[in-house]
Amino acid sequence: MRSYVLFFEQVDRSCLPYVGGKGANLGELSKAGFPVPGGFCITTLAYQDFIATSPEMNSLLDELNAMDPNDLNQLRNLGERIRTHLRQLEIPAPLRNEIIHAWKSVGEEYAYAVRSSATAEDLPTASFAGQQDTYLNIKGQEELLQHIRKCWASLFTDRAISYRAKNGFDHRQVYLSVVVQRMVNPEIAGIMFTADPVSGNRKVVSIDASFGLGEVIVSGMVSADLYKVKAGKIIHKNVSEKKIAIYSLPEGGTVKKDLPPDQQTKQALTDSQILRLAELGKRIEKHFVSPQDIEFCMENGEIFIVQSRPITSLYPLPDIPQEPLRVMFSFGHVQMMTDAMKPLGISVLRTIFPKTVLLEAGGRLFVNPTEVLRTKLGRKMLPIALKNLFDEALSREISEVIHRPEFLQVPPKPGLVKSARQFVAPIIKEVWKNLFKRDPKSAKSKVESFMQKKWTEVRKDLQGVSGAERLETVQHQLSAFGKAMLQNIFPYVICFPISFLLLKRALIRWIGDDKELYQINKSLPGNITSEMGLQIGDLADLVRELPEVEEYLKHANNQTFYEGLLNVRGGERFKRSFEDFIAKYGHRCPGEIDLTRPRWREAPTQLVPAILGHMRSVKPGEHRQKFIQGEQEAQEAIQRIMDHVGRRGLKSKWLKRLIEVYRHMGGLREHPKYLLTLILDECKKAIMAEAEELVKKGVLQQTEDVFFLTLDELIQLSKGEFKQNVSSLVADRKEKYEWHQTLKPPRVMTSEGEIVTGSPRKGELPEGALVGSPVSAGVVEGKARIVLKPEEAHLNEGEILVAPHTDPGWTPLFQSAKALVTEVGGLMTHGAVVAREYGIPAVVGVNDATKKIKDGQMIRVDGNQGFVVILSDENEHHVG
Structure with a gap:
């Protein structure tokens, strides 16, 4: 394809490298028969040949690629040059001749919109929208050529340069096409999202509309009307005061005008126009097979589409039907690990737990309890269990969905209650x-x-097998694990939260408050993670006794960790103790439910x-003394x-029993995860051994x-039955994983894609308080220490640990923390239980705590009422 100009009718998605995202989308729409004003694309070949005529451009691009993207002065000066x-x-x-010929073919009597269209624009994982310039109502040959040049130059605006640099795009590899489109002279224009950009609901069309050209909305000059449509009905309407509008001038260019007072509060679109527009939007979405961000305008009552691009800000949906309405909650939020996971880690967990219950979306796992929640008992009990076991906010958000009419009108599956009763009854008995x-x-x-029996069984089964047989053994052991743990460990561990609730109620009734409950929680016997x-x-x-070892540890690396210890005084002594620790706990690490995470044995x-x-x-020795004191x-x-x-009577007997159960079962709370990580590590050793063989081959x-790769794919690969190109698949998934890491997973979402936020916890709180549970x-008051990864922590005495979440891999930091604040968690999640054991205040479920609280700020953590107050910055004098 050597053409400088392509008309919209000649363009589709395959032309992306030549016409950019905007041009390709307009071509697709035009070819599919959607109402798109006529026009053409000046291809990236034209741009390349244009800059090739410059003797200076090569050296300027070299300077640009070598530039520090954070040096704003250099960026500004170079961009301007x-x-x-x-x-x-x-x-x-x-x-020049080809452009003029195309312009005359569409009609030289018209005015045109001249827009840039970059080749990296409007991709599913990156949106360059708004990075380059747009020019409206351009008339005449010379004006058109001048603005095409301006469009090419706009590839080097300060924000476009900065965006590419920060997102890792080579300035030489992003080319620009220019879209030249006949101007519509609209009475009304706006933007339509075929999925709600705020809530994420894929069933809701959201429309912003105002009078005149759409630039008035894009530039933020007015608050547009907002309409929302779902299933052919207008479900929300907010008519704004629209004081100004932008209109085209007959001679070219645009003008800003004040609207007459009676028009300012008038609904821009009629109800029938809103519904027509929403229906058209859904047809465009169906064509592109993804939610769209669409620019539209209306001229003499006729709708025109002037741009459509994918909405890149939506959290991905799991692969299930949107109807009937289902509700899911984040597995990562209840497991204290909200980071994106790689495909193998996801497939391993979906082997342990039923795939119909554990769904994947955006590199995370979501629990689908919908069928349980269809039952009356499930709707009553599950939110209570979630509130007390995991996360109060999660429980509120689930409750908000399950009482909606569209959720309640779907009956439970026939026989579900009976089969659940048969499965659960023996466990309840235990x-x-x-x-x-x-x-x-x-x-x-x-x-x-x-635990010992299960671990021995897994190790024995994995010995003496290799190839596909070893991987199938891994799969078999993982698939049997969930049921075995549910039957053999769960009946003990669940007694901890049950006895907690019973004790709490009894203490409030008989003593007047539950303050002593938090004292009883200290130094629980047998807690494997506390040990x-x-x-x-x-x-x-x-290490305090071995200063050379301390110095060595500051610069140690994983590859030579143990060998290097032998070269420093006291190193051999420390090595023996460290190896004893690794023998017992080396299978653990932060984010340990993800098999792909490096274990402590792999990265000491x-x-x-x-x-x-x-x-x-x-x-020295204080940690042991604190435990004894606890x-x-x-x-x-x-x-x-x-x-x-x-000391006598039923009350006494009842309380004594509950306290014994609470302390001894509480000490077992971390055992299930300890066993899970033991088994995962054995499986990882087997998988990595097979991976080494596949590398050799x-x-x-x-x-x-x-x-x-998933576990199923790995087995197929070992059998020689895998049909896809492995290198290409792995490269694609690595790129997708990078994108998933940038996403923030919702706590609760529906099958329609709605991110449920629920109503905040009520109560009188200090102004500006960050609310949690x-x-x-x-x-306590102290200096905040933001820790995003425990391996990068630098906690000092008296500092408050502020983290996105914690799991057993974070436990070593608790000895040093004065208090705990996390973005995720609940009453019975890891950080909460360990904080109570250590007797430090904790507030969990504080949204965006690691962003709102700055490293070094003085903060107050109120673990009684569940909030955090920022007191001062690090460099301010604080009087406590």
């Missing part, structure tokens, strides 16, 4: 026995006996910040409770490429 140069550059005669009959002290040995934290403290105390330097941070903020405080609290209710380029009592 390039733009001035291109605006003064002559258009070569062959190109839970009842553990709560009221069995000796709570014996629970730990029973659970750990099962891990104590052993980190032991390692830190050992991840533990260094925790060890050094402990040395800075905790005195045990004493818990026993003293128990004694005060028993003294208050008396040349099937994979590197072992980590397996992370971008109170999960560990107490009020």
Whole structure:
């Protein structure tokens, strides 16, 4: 394709490299018969041949690619030089002649809109919309040529240069097409989103409209009318005051005019026009097979489409029908790991849990409890369970959806309640026995006996097999794991939150408050994750005695971690202790439910910040002393409770039983995840061994490429049955994973794509307070330390840990923290339980805490009422 000019009728999506996103979309619309004003695209070949006539452009582009994108002065100066140069550059005669011929073919009597269309524009993962310039109502040959040159120059506006630099686009590889389109002289114009850009609902069409040209909306000069349409009905209408409008001038150019007072508050579009427009928008969406951001205008009552591009800001949907309405919640939010996951990590978890329940969207997993929530009992019990086990906000948001008429009108699946009862009944029976009959002290040995047996079984099954057989064994073990854990560990662990709720109610009724409950939670016996934290403290105390080891750890790397220790005084002693720790906990890491994350055994330097941070903020032996002190405080609290209710009678017997269950079952809370990560690590070793074989055979380029395949695909690959190009597939998925990492997953979403926000928690709060859920009592003030990754933490004594979330991989930092604030979490999630054990205040579920709170600011954490107040910046003097 060597043409300088392509008319819209000649263009479709395959022409993207020549006409850019905007041009390709207009061509598609025009070819498909949608009402698009006529016009043509000046191709990227024209742009390339135009700049090739410049003797200076090569060196200017070299300067641009070598520039620091954060140096705004250099960016501004260089951009201005390039733009001035291109605006003064002559258009070569062959190109000029072809443009003039195309212009005359459409009609030289018309005015035109001249718009840029970049080749990297309006892609599913990046939108360059608005990065280059648009010129309206351009009339006459010389004006047209001048503005085409301006469009080419606008590829080098400051914001376009900055956007490309920050998003990793080479300035040489982004070319510009120019779209020349006949101007419509509209009475009304606007923007239509075929999915609600605020809530994400794919069923709602959102329309902004005002009088005159659409530039008045795009530039923000007026607040446009807002209309929302769903299923052929107008569901929302907000008619704004529109004081001004922009109109085309007969001689070319545009003018801004004040609207007459009676027109300012008039509804721009009639109801029938709104519905016609929404129906047209949905047809355009169907053509492009994705939600669209559409610019439209109306001339003499006729609708014209002047632009359509994909909406890139929507969170992706799981692969399920949008109807009937379903509701899902984020698995990552309840597991304290909201980061994007690679395909292997996702497929492993979907092997453990039913694929119909665990759905993938945007590189995250979502739990689909819809069928349970269709039942009356499910609607009553599940929100309560979610509130107490995981996240109060999540529970509120789920409740908001399940009481909508469109959700309630769908009946539950026939036989669901009966089959659920048959499955759950034996588990409930075991839970009842553990709560009221069995000796709570014996629970730990029973659970750990099962864990040892299961781990031994998995290791044995994976020994002596290789190739596809080894991977199929991995798959078999993972698929059997969920049911085994549910039957053998869950009946013990669930007693912890149940006894918590029963104790809370009993203490409030008989004593008047539940303050002692938080004291009882301290230093729970047998908590495998708390013991891990104590052993980190032991390692830190050992390093205090070995200054050369401390210095070595500051610069150690994973590849030579152990060998390097042998070259420093005391290194061998530390190595033995560290290896003992890794033997027990090396399968753990932050984000450990994702099999693809590097374990501590693979990347031991991840533990260094925790060890050094402990040395800075905790005195020698203090961690063990605190634990013993916590045990004493818990026993003293128990004694005060028993003294208050008396030592005899049913109350006393009931409370004593509940307290024993609470403490001993609470100590087992982290055991399920410990076992899960043990099994995941054994499976990872088997998978990586097979990956190495595939690399040797040349099937994979590197072992980590397996992370971008599913378990099923990996098995097919080992059998030689995989039909796709592996390298190409892996490259595509790596690119997609990079995009997924930029997304913020919703806590709750519907099958329509709506991100449910729910109503905020009510109550009197200080002005400007950041609201969350109170999960560990107490009020403290201190310096905020923002930690996004535990391996990069630098906590000092008396600092407050502010994190997106925490899981057992974060536990080593808790010894050093004065309080905890997280963006995700609930009463029974990891951070909350550990904070209560350590006796530090905690507030969880604080939206965007790591953005709203700045590193080093003085903050107050109120773990009693559940909010955080920013007191001052780091450099301000604080009087406490």
